[in-house]
Amino acid sequence: EIVLTQSPPTLSLSPGERATLSCRASQSVSNFLAWYQQKPGQAPRLLIYDASNRATGVPARFSGSGSGTDFTLTISSLEPEDVAIYYCQQRSNWPPLTFGGGTKVEIK
Amino acid sequence: QVQLVESGGGVVQPGRSLRLSCAASGFTFSSYGMHWVRQAPGKGLEWVAIVSYDGRTKYYAESVKGRFTISRDNSKNTLYLEMNSLSAEDTAVYYCAKTLSEYFQHWGQGTLVTVSS
Numbered sequence: 001e002i003v004l005t006q007s008p009p010t011l012s013l014s015p016g017e018r019a020t021l022s023c024r025a026s027q028s029v030s031n032f033l034a035w036y037q038q039k040p041g042q043a044p045r046l047l048i049y050d051a052s053n054r055a056t057g058v059p060a061r062f063s064g065s066g067s068g069t070d071f072t073l074t075i076s077s078l079e080p081e082d083v084a085i086y087y088c089q090q091r092s093n094w095p096p097l098t099f100g101g102g103t104k105v106e107i108k
Numbered sequence: 109q110v111q112l113v114e115s116g117g118g119v120v121q122p123g124r125s126l127r128l129s130c131a132a133s134g135f136t137f138s139s140y141g142m143h144w145v146r147q148a149p150g151k152g153l154e155w156v157a158i159v160s161y162d163g164r165t166k167y168y169a170e171s172v173k174g175r176f177t178i179s180r181d182n183s184k185n186t187l188y189l190e191m192n193s194l195s196a197e198d199t200a201v202y203y204c205a206k207t208l209s210e211y212f213q214h215w216g217q218g219t220l221v222t223v224s225s
Contacts, residue, residue, distance in 0.1 A: 044153065046213055097155040099153040101152050
């Protein structure tokens with residue numbers, strides 16, 4: 001089973017700052033990695049798939065990069081509505097499909 | 109637009125069974141694989157099961173294998189999850205999700221299953 005480790009657990013930034021979230025895989029997943037945003041009380045939402053492709057309707061301030069074992073989700077300029085928990089997920093070697101433990105993004 | 113509506117959650121005693129449903133609309137249901145994903149209170153996401161577009165292929169997480177059964181009725185645009193031998197560790201919000209190459213493209217709002225005596 002591929003284990004995904006996300007860091008940091010919590011990120012506290014001011015509006016307008018750049019947010020950098022990390023996801024590390026226990027073995028190579030090529031580019032088969034997605035990112036999800038889960039706001040409080042809501043279902044998750046697909047943001048990025050195949051490491052760098054934005055899903056439909058996702059604002060351009062969200063971008064994904066990486067391949068192999070190291071991936072990054074970047075929010076170029078943090079907005080108050082970006083407060084959420086962000087999860088990465090791999091589909092390279094499954095079953096099982098696996099998620100990271102999440103990074104909570106807060107506004108200072 | 110894609111809509112997924114789960115139902116069937118509730119409080120159930122340990123060892124008992126429960127069946128969840130997910131009504132789909134806004135897309136050609138019979139053309140897509142479908143998943144169940146769960147989230148224990150205050151915890152992260154856990155993939156539970158997938159069924160192929162035609163219902164013939166199914167995979168499960170080890171934690172539910174042998175106890176849960178995923179199925180679908182394409183004539184009713186509905187996905188199911190039959191859950192047996194439930195334990196406290198199965199307490200979670202259960203989401204159905206439409207697949208995009210084994211990513212979770214669209215999600216329902218979830219249904220809460222609480223296993224408690």
